Amino acid sequence: MTPGGTAEHGYRIARLRERLARDDIAELGIRIEERGGAFLLSGTVPTAAHRDHILRIAQEELGDTVVVRSDLMVASASAPDRPEELP
Amino acid sequence: MIRIAAVGDIHLGEDCRGLLRPAFDTLRDSADVLLLAGDLTRHGTVPEAEIVAAEVAGLPVPVVAVLGNHDYHSDQEAEVTAVLADAGVTVLEGDGTTLDIRDTRVGIAGTKGFCGGYEGRSAGEFGEPLMKEFVRYTRRCASSLRGTLEELAADGCAVRIALTHFSPVPDTLAGEPPEIYPFLGSYLLAEAVDEGGADLAVHGHAHLGVEHGMTAGGVRVRNVAQPVIDRAFAVYHLEVPLASPEPVASLARHQ
Numbered sequence: 001m002t003p004g005g006t007a008e009h010g011y012r013i014a015r016l017r018e019r020l021a022r023d024d025i026a027e028l029g030i031r032i033e034e035r036g037g038a039f040l041l042s043g044t045v046p047t048a049a050h051r052d053h054i055l056r057i058a059q060e061e062l063g064d065t066v067v068v069r070s071d072l073m074v075a076s077a078s079a080p081d082r083p084e085e086l087p
Numbered sequence: 088m089i090r091i092a093a094v095g096d097i098h099l100g101e102d103c104r105g106l107l108r109p110a111f112d113t114l115r116d117s118a119d120v121l122l123l124a125g126d127l128t129r130h131g132t133v134p135e136a137e138i139v140a141a142e143v144a145g146l147p148v149p150v151v152a153v154l155g156n157h158d159y160h161s162d163q164e165a166e167v168t169a170v171l172a173d174a175g176v177t178v179l180e181g182d183g184t185t186l187d188i189r190d191t192r193v194g195i196a197g198t199k200g201f202c203g204g205y206e207g208r209s210a211g212e213f214g215e216p217l218m219k220e221f222v223r224y225t226r227r228c229a230s231s232l233r234g235t236l237e238e239l240a241a242d243g244c245a246v247r248i249a250l251t252h253f254s255p256v257p258d259t260l261a262g263e264p265p266e267i268y269p270f271l272g273s274y275l276l277a278e279a280v281d282e283g284g285a286d287l288a289v290h291g292h293a294h295l296g297v298e299h300g301m302t303a304g305g306v307r308v309r310n311v312a313q314p315v316i317d318r319a320f321a322v323y324h325l326e327v328p329l330a331s332p333e334p335v336a337s338l339a340r341h342q
Contacts, residue, residue, distance in 0.1 A: 024130075025129075026098075026129045026130050026157060026160065029096070029294030029295065029312075029314060030294070031264075031295060043294060043295060043314065044294065044313075044314030044315075044317065045314070046097065046098050046099070046100075046103065046106070046313070047102070047103060047106065049102060050100070073317075075313045075314050075317055075318075076317050076318050076319070077106050077107050077109075077110055077319050078110055078318060078319060079110040079113045079117065079318065079319055079320070080117075080316075080318045080319075080320065080321055080322055082322075083090065083117070083321075083322035083323060083324045084321065084322070084323050084324065085324045086287065086307060086323050086324060086325045086326065087326050
C-alpha cells in the first residue's frame with residue numbers, strides 16, 4: 001500500500017465517523033480501524049437493527065474497494081445476575 | 088446497605104420501545120433506586136424522551152437521572168427533562184435530591200458534566216472566547232457538583248452519590264483511544280467529588296471504557312454505560328458508612 005493510500009483510508013474512516021454521528025443513527029461510540037488491509041468495526045450497540053444500520057452505512061462509505069469486517073456486539077438488555085458488594 | 092441500580096447510554100431511539108422494561112420490572116426485588124447516567128436518547132428529541140419515559144414510568148423504585156450530550160443534541164433538553172419529569176423521573180442538573188431508604192438518608196448530586204481532560208493533559212481557560220467558555224462550562228458543572236455534595240452532607244445524608252454523564256477519572260476510560268480522553272470527561276469533576284465528599288461516583292459516556300475506577304481521594308467510580316456493563320443495569324450494594332462522611336473535604340481544608 002502506498003503512503004497516499006494509507007492517508008486516504010484515514011480520511012475515509014474520519015468521513016464514516018462523521019456520517020455515523022450526523023445521520024439518523026447518531027452513533028459515536030464504536031471503534032473503526034484499519035486492520036490487515038481491511039476496515040474493522042468493533043464495539044457494543046443497543047440493538048441488532050442498530051448494528052445492521054451501521055454496517056450498511058460502513059459498506060456504502062468504505063466497502064467499494066476494501067473489505068469491511070464487523071465485530072460489533074449487541075448489548076444485553078437482561079437484568080444482572082448478581083450485584084457488586086461495596087463494603 | 089443501600090442497593091443502587093444504575094445504567095447510562097441506553098440511547099433509546101423510536102424503534103426501541105419496551106427494550107429494557109422487562110429488566111427494569113425486576114428492580115423491585117434487586118434495588119432501592121435506579122440511576123440513569125445520561126445519553127438516554129439518541130438525538131435528544133421529545134418522541135425519543137417519551138420512549139425513555141415509558142421504559143421507567145411507574146417503576147417500584149425512585150428513578151434519578153442526569154442527561155447526556157445526546158440528550159442535548161436537538162436543543163430540546165428542557166423538553167426532554169419535562170417529559171421525563173412527567174413520568175416521575177427526578178432529573179438533576181447542578182442540583183441534588185434525597186431519598187430515605189430504610190432509615191438511611193441517601194443524597195444524590197447530579198450534573199451532566201462536560202469535558203476538558205485530566206490532570207496535566209487538560210484544556211486551559213485561555214485564549215479565544217470559545218476555548219475559555221469550553222473550560223468555564225466544565226468548571227460550572229464541577230462547582231455545582233461540589234456545592235450540592237456539601238449541601239447533602241449538611242442535610243444529614245449518610246450516603247452520598249455523585250451522578251454525572253461525563254467521566255471524573257481516566258481509569259474508567261481504559262479501552263478508549265487516549266487521544267480522545269479530553270472529550271470524555273474532566274478532572275474538575277473528580278476534584279469536586281473529592282472536595283465535596285461522596286461514597287460513590289457513577290457516570291457513563293465512555294462506551295469502550297471499563298466499569299471500575301477511583302478518584303485520587305479514594306471515591307469509587309463506576310462507568311455504567313450500557314455497552315460497558317453489558318446488562319440492562321448494574322447493581323451496587325453500598326454499605327452505609329458508620330461515621331459521618333467528608334474525610335477528604337476536611338483533609339483538603341486543613342492542609
